[in-house]
Amino acid sequence: MGIRIEHLSYIYNEGTTFSKTALSDINLTIADGEFIGVIGHTGSGKSTLVQHLNGLNIPTSGKIYVDGKDIHKEKESLRSLKSKVGLVFQYPEHQLFESDVLKDVMFGPRNQGLSDSEAMMRAREALRLVGLDESVEKKSPFDLSGGQKRRAAIAGILAMEPSVLVLDEPTAGLDPKGRDEILDLTAELHEKKGISVILVSHSMEDVANYVSRIIVMDEGKILYDDTPEKVFVHVKELEAVGLAAPEMVYVMKALREEGFDVDYSADTVDLARREILGALAGKNRKC
16 A cells, blocks of 8 residues: 655644744655654654654645545545554553553454454454463553553554554663564564554664665655665764664774775674675775
8 A cells, every 4th residue: 555745744833923844845655565764853753744644644735645545635535544554652551541451452443343253353363463462451551561552552553454554663661672572573563464664763773673764854854765774874964963873884884994895884783794704704904
């Protein structure tokens, strides 16, 4: 299910003394099955952008097309969009509200018109997909750990069988182990379900190992839109807008400055290891 954005602009409190331009003339195409990282510092417009994808925000100007349909042209398009584009907010407790986990995950399918038995089947399948077993089904969502809440919130979206999964800062507040578990889960869902994934973060380190395309936001505009390797070569420009490249990029850059013929866009441990071993095997240190 493709998404096309044309000349999207969004102004908060338009027409008042508090007006602020959050997005300015955004043009973007997202193809079926992509795994995209949307990166930017706080206030860059990244969250505002993705909240337009399922109709949560209404553009000040511009168009958004999902499956070739203008989502704001017909009420039916906007209504069905909620099932097609699933959005998981940064703080999962904002999405969890039922008395137990199973009921919470069933809410979306029920709202789609499914029977209780069908909704329960969908909910249990979604919970297993995110690694939550029957032992949590009757627990209050608010008794779960931070990582479990995040998984339950994702399950609630997956139960509606979306074509696009948008995760807004899904690792916020988690320890390193919890962060890695959520990111690994996201990658697994992308691979198993074949759905498009849009991962919003302020951390290059979080997305370097996972996405195939990075969109860098700054002051409501797209600064870069390319593969990770091509984005990470712009180290100084990224630092200038409050971002940092993955640690491996800095390691490789330092090696290159010492005379080793390595590609400093190698952004993961595996890529860096290959580059370093190749440099050592070929004795390709520059003189």
